[in-house]
Amino acid sequence: MHERERHRIILVEVSEKPVVTIAQLVERLGASEATIRRDVNFLHDAGKLNKVRGGAESLHPPISTNLVGRPFAISQTINAQAKREVAKAAAAMCEDGESIIIGGGSTAYMMAEYLKNRQIHVMTNSFVIAEYLLKNSKCSVTLPAGKLYREQNLILSPFPEDGSANFYASKMFFGAQGVGKLGVMETDPQIVQGTTRLLQRAEQRVLLVDSSKFAQRSSMIICELSELDTVITDQGIEPKMQKMLEATGCRLVIAPSTQVQ
Template sequence: MINHKRHKRLLKLLNEHQHASVQELTEWLSASAATVRRDIGWLAAKNQLTRTRGGAAKLQQKKRQFTLSSETFQNNIQNRAAEKRAIARHASSMCNDGETIIINGGTTTYMMVEFLVEKQLKILTNSFLMAERLLVSSDNEIILPGGKVYREQNVILSPFDNDITQHHYAAKMFMGVYGLSLLGLMEADPLLIQAEKRLISQTDELIVLVDSSKFARRAGLILCGLNRVSCVITDTGASDGAVQALEHEGVKVVTVAPEPLEQDSGSADFESSSEFPLAANDRF
């Protein structure tokens, strides 16, 4: 058997059996033990299999890595769901039929879908999951930017400045962020910063949706200052100090009481926490 065909056959056998001894491979390949050992050594050097004591094993693939460093949508959707649902409901009540709005991808903003079904809006969003849900359940007009789909984070992002967002203006933009402080809105990933800055530049009124845990979170990147923020919608777990600090900076703050998801009503998983260490004059 020609070398490359034998190598291909050897790898196929390991894929089927996960591992094999030299003796087994000599029988399956009808080759000598010396030939099999040379093949194992050559393929191991090419990082196509793992050499073991007395044989070889299928190369274990490394866990797939994603470009974005932010937490996954699936991991976050159940976290503080009661708070997020109440925030999303209030945010949706601020939308008037006929308006053009922008909604960025995120778990809190995604929960607006339920309350936007009966609206008549033009919605630009970089959340493909939100777009899909609204397309099948509502009469809203949906606009998506071009770019790469990041499945784990449920967003569409373009690395280019001249994407479709530059041609759309919105009266309001609703967005969630990684964290919030007196320095401004914080994100953990440069690619998100780039995309969201473009969206922010296309709207007059920036409305930020954050559950109270976001006041204690820090990230290495600042998306924009508080002077760009019109309103923050959060839950009643936010400390008085955090609320007063935002209002001192000229930001309107709306606090809403948590409400459980209908299918999870009363679940202990959605209990809110009001333990925030900020005093009235503390920075957050």
């Protein structure tokens, strides 16, 4: 196996687990311990991962270890690296002093990490985002009214007068279950309702989806593609899908890869 190939696999392993041991990597890659150590040292020097005694860990350790909803905890780990790149690009679109809305979804959640050292007015219906920003940032945080759903970690309300009507944001960032020609899709009708209500409070709508979401379909449409201002995704997006998005008139941002190719 080639050196680059090993590096690539090591980074994937590291981004998916909080920590991998040298022994695990030896097993996974079939190389000697010495080689793995050299690889880990190299990637560490290159700033691609964090070396710890006994193995390596991600540069971005899971920000909230005390996640409540299992489904949420799981969805956070798949495609973690791509999601992080997307989230980083999204955070870069914000300026200090700006007012933004962040919706649910694990990609949007990762934005919180990149807003840590910023001063932004954030409205969110995601309880974990609120919790993280409250404890780790200087951002001001505003919540809509509603019931707290454990599985999705979202605040949702069946009533239209949920207090979000007084909020205005220049941008809203949100994730989704799937994206197709017909629009942006979610599974739960309550999530759709909560998201669309927030969407009306924002001037620009920015969709955050890792490229795997273009293959996903779901049952309920949040909004049409033409209603979006920007879509941020990772480099895995197919040219066909890229063309389709651009045809709808929305700006497509492909987050730069932070991985070794």
